[in-house]
Amino acid sequence: MVEFGGWDMPVQYPAGTVEEHLRTRTVAGLFDVSHMGEIDVRGADAIPFVNRITSNDVTKLVDGQAQYSTLTTPEGTVVDDLLVYRFTEDRLLLVVNAGTTDKDWEWIRSHHEDERVELRNASAEYCQIALQGPEAIPILQKLTETPLEEIKYYHFSEGEVEGVPAIISRTGYTGEDGFEVYAAPDKAEQLWNKILNAGGYGKPEGVLPCGLAARNTLRLEAGMALYGHEITEETTLLEANLGWICKLNKGDFIGRERLAQQKEEGVKRKLVGFEMTERGIARDDQDVLVDGQKVGRVTSGSPAPFLKKNIGMAYVPVEHTGEGQDIQIDVRGRAIGAKIVKTPFYKRQRQ
Known part of the structure; x- marks a missing residue:
């Protein structure tokens, strides 16, 4: 167990990180992500308010749809990344990272102007259990009458799981298909155990509970950003290859002016993926070298259990971002060879 965002979290369960990772790719993995924060936004101006403080275009959402977005600073850097859920025109739910929930709450409250909205930090009102992997639908369908196949990717439905009122969201952080189930926190253990049972936990091809380490290696293989690593208050959306959630033409939002200027001028550095070409594992915060x-x-940086490679992501000057560019990683004083590759490293086969 480790402390993570104010919570005690398992790094891994008895099967171990590699097996948890592989089982999620081939069957299903179960993640307790109840540490995530939830901020409830209600009122006539819920959409214009959230649209002004986030980078993606909230006006494009329909009821029952979610979008990936960021809270941005005036410099176009990232306060946090988040999911925006639209229930109705006047009710949104923002799901933010655990370690930044208090910061995000203060940021959102401090940027509330004259919009007609009611803000509530609802983090204590939800648990979140994520079932991820190719067998997620058949496993979860045993426990709900909500037709899961009908929920499109990045959409959600309100229903019941094992008789527990829940938000069933077709989202995740692994690169696999799957669902994130939000419910009352006192129902977390019941849902966890029922999903494990429904997924045949204990059998060779059953679902496995997964810890923080597998969650990290899975998202890295899928080329997904982690707050505090790929995205911070020192990195802009354009540098982080997140231009696709940076809607400069939607109207004004915090950081828009700086991002528009950066888009016109061009970024000087960019986030890239790389794989090691020599024996060695890159780790977070190690130096990237070109010609020494x-x-x-x-x-x-980490081993990628499913791909059986050692991979990583790094910021480098744009002149060194070409696919196939040779780089070196300073691994404890030794320059180990690597090359820049296209991301995501892993992309699941669509059905």
Whole structure:
């Protein structure tokens, strides 16, 4: 167990990180992510308010749809990344990272102007259990009458799971299909155990409970950003390859002016993926070298259990971002060879 965002979290369960990772890719993994924060936004101006403080276009959402977005600073850097859920025109739910929930809550409250909205930090009102993997639908369908196949990717439905009122969201942080189930926190243990049972936990091809380490290696293989690593208050959305959630034409939002300027001028550094070409594992915060000179920093580095490679992400100057570019990673004083590759490293086969 480790402390994470004010919570005690398991790094891994008895099966171990590699097996948890592989089972999620091939069957299903179960993650307790109840540490995530939830902020409830209600009122006639819920959509214009959230649209002004986030980078994606909230006006494009329909009821029952979610979007990936960020809270941005005036410099176009990232306060946090989040999911925006639209229930109705006047009710949104923002799901934020555990370690930044208090910061995000203060940021959102401090940027509330004259919009007609009611804000509530609802983090204590939800548990969140994520079932991820190719067998997620058949496993979860045993416990709910909600037709899961009908929920599109990044959409959600309100229903019941094992008789417990829940938000069933087709979202996740692993690169696999799957669902994140939000419910009352006192129902977390019941839901956890029922999903494990429904997924045949204990059998060779059954669902496995997964810890923080597998969650990290899965999202890294899928090329997904982690707050505090790939995205921070020092990195802009354009540098982080998140231009696709940066809607400069939607109207004004915090950071828009700086991001529009950066888009016109061009970024000087960019986030890239790399794989090791020599024996060695890149780790977070190690230096990236080109011809022996430091040019950047590893944001995330790890073995990739499913791909059987050692991979990572790093910020480097744009002139060194070409696919196939040779780089070196300073691994404890030794320059180990690597090359820049396209991301995501892993992409699941669509059905």
